[in-house]
Every structure is written in structure tokens, then in C-alpha cells.
Amino acid sequence: MQSEDMKKAPSSQNWTGKSSIFSSLAWLAMASAMIVESDSYRYATLFFVALAGTAFRERAKSISAHWLVILCYIWAAYVFVRFIYGILGHDERGTSEWLYVFPIFFPLVGIALHATRNVIYAAATALIVAGLFSLIVTLDFETLLSGARAAPLWHNNPIHAGVGSGMIFLCSVFWALYSVEVQKLRGRSMWLTIGLGVATAVLGLLGVLGSQSKGVWLALAATTVFSGLLCLLFYSGRWRVFSLATATVTAGFATIFAYPYVQKVAGPTIDAIAELFRVAISERSASIALQRLIDDPATPSSMGERLKLISNAIEVYQSSPWIGSGNVWLTKWKHTTYGDVPHTIIHNGYLEIIVRHGLLGMTMLAVFVFAGIKIVNDAHKKGHLSTSLTGFIYCMNFFFFCTVATNSNNRLALGESFFIFMGGVVFALLIRPQTVRTQPLPDDDRR
Numbered sequence: 001m002q003s004e005d006m007k008k009a010p011s012s013q014n015w016t017g018k019s020s021i022f023s024s025l026a027w028l029a030m031a032s033a034m035i036v037e038s039d040s041y042r043y044a045t046l047f048f049v050a051l052a053g054t055a056f057r058e059r060a061k062s063i064s065a066h067w068l069v070i071l072c073y074i075w076a077a078y079v080f081v082r083f084i085y086g087i088l089g090h091d092e093r094g095t096s097e098w099l100y101v102f103p104i105f106f107p108l109v110g111i112a113l114h115a116t117r118n119v120i121y122a123a124a125t126a127l128i129v130a131g132l133f134s135l136i137v138t139l140d141f142e143t144l145l146s147g148a149r150a151a152p153l154w155h156n157n158p159i160h161a162g163v164g165s166g167m168i169f170l171c172s173v174f175w176a177l178y179s180v181e182v183q184k185l186r187g188r189s190m191w192l193t194i195g196l197g198v199a200t201a202v203l204g205l206l207g208v209l210g211s212q213s214k215g216v217w218l219a220l221a222a223t224t225v226f227s228g229l230l231c232l233l234f235y236s237g238r239w240r241v242f243s244l245a246t247a248t249v250t251a252g253f254a255t256i257f258a259y260p261y262v263q264k265v266a267g268p269t270i271d272a273i274a275e276l277f278r279v280a281i282s283e284r285s286a287s288i289a290l291q292r293l294i295d296d297p298a299t300p301s302s303m304g305e306r307l308k309l310i311s312n313a314i315e316v317y318q319s320s321p322w323i324g325s326g327n328v329w330l331t332k333w334k335h336t337t338y339g340d341v342p343h344t345i346i347h348n349g350y351l352e353i354i355v356r357h358g359l360l361g362m363t364m365l366a367v368f369v370f371a372g373i374k375i376v377n378d379a380h381k382k383g384h385l386s387t388s389l390t391g392f393i394y395c396m397n398f399f400f401f402c403t404v405a406t407n408s409n410n411r412l413a414l415g416e417s418f419f420i421f422m423g424g425v426v427f428a429l430l431i432r433p434q435t436v437r438t439q440p441l442p443d444d445d446r447r
Contacts, residue, residue: 041417048112076104086327094327110427150210165207174392215406324358349404
């Protein structure tokens with residue numbers, strides 16, 4: 001006797017089949033922030049939320065009682081109530097406070113991702129092609145070779161362009177790996193796919209280099225090491241040797257080519273950071289080290305300004321360490337030591353969280369991240385997720401969380417779309433076992 005899920009599945013599949021092009025374009029819009037800063041991903045999010053709540057509401061009901069779903073809704077409600085209280089009780093709206101309500105979208109976006117998973121590869125292919133042509137059009141190779149900043153793509157800031165280029169690089173690499181692993185393409189088409197992936201990845205690396213974001217450089221270097229560790233965990237035999245050799249050779253050539261450029265751009269900042277740690281260790285006080293470095297005329301001006309932002313954020317955090325200051329953090333900011341600094345973007349995503357929501361906010365983030373790791377790992381072990389996609393999820397998250405340590409990327413279109421999509425991935429994988437029990441999957445549906 002068929003279950004209710006099986007009875008309802010055909011209509012959902014027909015809907016997806018008739019609208020595959022539109023669904024692919026919507027997922028492309030979700031990822032478009034890598035190339036151009038716009039609000040396209042917001043409209044895509046609303047579309048997928050509406051889709052999950054109507055055409056696929058039975059799947060939404062199937063995970064509605066899961067503790068992680070409930071936690072997302074409770075957190076979103078808490079943030080919303082606190083935001084309203086900040087307005088009514090303190091006449092303070094803060095800035096970008098509504099971003100922390102976004103977990104309310106994660107479960108429904110995950111439902112839509114699971115339901116439209118058969119169009120994701122087409123959307124990813126379109127993203128790689130769009131990324132390749134965008135980088136070709138916007139990269140100023142002459143300026144890049146001269147050693148000057150040459151930020152590509154269409155972003156409001158070179159740092160944003162660096163993050164976007166790094167994400168395109170990772171997408172290109174793992175898109176090619178996935179194509180080969182699941183034998184999506186064979187023969188000449190396979191080599192064409194690899195060539196497209198390699199070309200886009202190389203231009204993505206040049207985009208990262210030309211953007212001259214030291215934080216992105218560091219994040220990508222750390223991600224390269226992290227990817228090598230993943231190869232040891234997930235690959236065996238010739239695949240492990242091939243992956244490690246490729247990563248090593250790529251990292252070696254990139255280091256040789258980029259080192260003089262990186263040293264010229266980042267040298268003074270590296271020296272200042274080393275001095276910060278030296279003073280902090282000798283004085284056993286981070287605050288004294290910050291103060292000395294801020295007052296030191298040898299400190300690069302851009303770094304000095306960021307240190308002022310960090311100092312202010314620490315002061316605000318210390319005033320309410322457990323639950324943060326909510327909207328009122330902006331009022332407190334005006335009374336900090338460097339309250340006259342012309343920016344309130346702290347350039348550190350983790351400090352952005354703790355000034356608003358304190359250790360409670362960081363705990364929420366940690367719980368979701370570790371729960372997500374377990375869900376992804378379980379899906380891979382059960383064969384519901386290919387090795388290349390597992391590596392992509394881990395590496396993309398690792399890279400982005402590294403960039404957040406040096407910039408407030410969670411406040412960008414890049415960060416918002418990234419968290420919505422990756423939050424959706426967790427819930428798409430969460431419902432996978434239930435669907436497998438009632439409905440067989442296509443042979444190549446390990447996504």
C-alpha cells in the first residue's frame with residue numbers, strides 16, 4: 001500500500017519537470033551575489049519559501065517537529081521580539097539587525113532545495129559559465145600585472161570582489177570534480193567540463209589576487225590546507241593521490257607566482273599583526289596591545305582603523321556579554337573610546353554577532369554548525385551525498401567562516417545568500433532519509 005508521500009510525489013515531480021528552467025534560474029539568482037551585488041537572492045528566497053509552503057507542504061510537515069527546525073523558529077521569534085523591544089523601549093533601530101531573523105527561512109528553503117534538486121546541476125553549470133565570462137570581461141590584466149589593485153566582477157567594494165572570486169574558484173573546482181565523480185559527462189564532454197572548470201578556477205584565483213584583500217588571501221590559503229585534510233578523510237587509493245598531488249602542485253605554483261605580490265601588499269600589515277601578538281604576550285593584555293598598536297605611527301592607517309573598531313566592539317560586548325545589547329549596541333557604540341570612528345561595520349562577523357547577541361548568539365551559531373556537520377557527515381556515510389559535494393559544502397563553509405574573521409561578510413549580499421543556501425542544504429539533507437524510504441531515487445541522485 002502506498003504511503004501518502006508516494007501518492008503526493010508525482011504532482012510535485014510534474015511541477016518540477018514543467019518548471020525546471022524557472023527553478024534553475026531561481027537558484028542561479030540565489031548564487032548570483034558571487035558575481036554582482038544585488039537583491040536578487042532575496043526574491044529567490046521568497047519564491048522558494050512560497051514554493052515549499054504550497055506545492056511541497058507535505059514535505060515541510062515531515063520535518064516540522066525536528067529540534068533543529070524548532071530551534072530556528074524559536075531563535076527567529078526571539079530576535080524579532082527583541083528588535084521590536086529595541087525600537088519601542090529605546091527608540092533604537094540598530095543596523096542590519098533583521099539579518100539574524102534569517103534562520104526562519106532555512107527549513108523551507110531546504111524543502112525547496114530537496115524538491116528541485118534535479119535542476120541544481122544545470123544552475124551550477126550556468127553559474128560557472130557566467131562566472132567565467134564575467135571574470136574575462138572585468139579582470140584588468142594589465143593593472144593586475146603592474147601590481148596595482150584590479151578588483152573584478154560587479155561589487156561595491158574590492159574586498160567583496162575578493163570573496164566572490166574565491167567562492168567562484170571553489171565552485172568551479174568542485175563542480176568539475178562532481179561532474180567526473182558521478183560520471184555526469186563522458187568522453188570529450190568530460191574534458192570540456194574539466195577545461196571549463198579549470199579556466200574559471202584560474203580566473204577566480206586571479207580575481208582573488210587582484211582584489212588585494214589580505215583576509216581573503218589568508219582564508220583561501222587556509223582552505224587549501226583544509227581541503228588536503230579532507231582528501232585524507234574522504235578519498236582512498238588513486239583518488240587520494242591524485243587529489244593531494246593536484247592540491248599540492250596548485251598551491252606550489254600559486255605561492256611562487258603570488259608571493260612577491262602578496263609580500264608587497266600585505267608586508268606592513270603582517271609586521272603589525274606580529275607586533276600585536278608580541279605585545280599581547282609580553283603584557284598579557286590584549287587591550288594594552290590594541291592601544292599601543294593604534295597609537296603606533298608605524299601601524300598602517302587601514303589596520304589602525306580596524307583596531308579601533310575591534311576595541312569599540314569589545315567594550316560594547318563587555319557591557320552585556322551573555323545576551324548582547326540588541327539594537328542598543330549602536331547607542332553604546334557612540335560612548336566607546338573610539339566612538340568617533342566613521343564606521344559601524346566592525347569588519348569581523350563574529351564581533352558583529354556578539355555585540356548584538358553576546359555568547360547566546362555565538363552558541364546558536366555553534367549549535368547549528370555542529371548539527372549541520374553531523375547531518376552532512378551522516379548523509380555522506382549513507383550514500384545520499386557524493387564525496388565531491390560533501391567536500392564542497394565543507395570547503396565553502398570553511399572558506400566563508402575564515403573570511404568572516406577579517407570582514408563583516410555576513411552583512412553582505414554574499415553572506416546573506418550564502419547562509420540562506422547553506423542553511424537550506426542542512427534541511428534538504430535532513431529530509432533525505434524519509435524520502436528514500438518511500439520513493440526510490442535516480443541512479444545519479446547522490447546530491
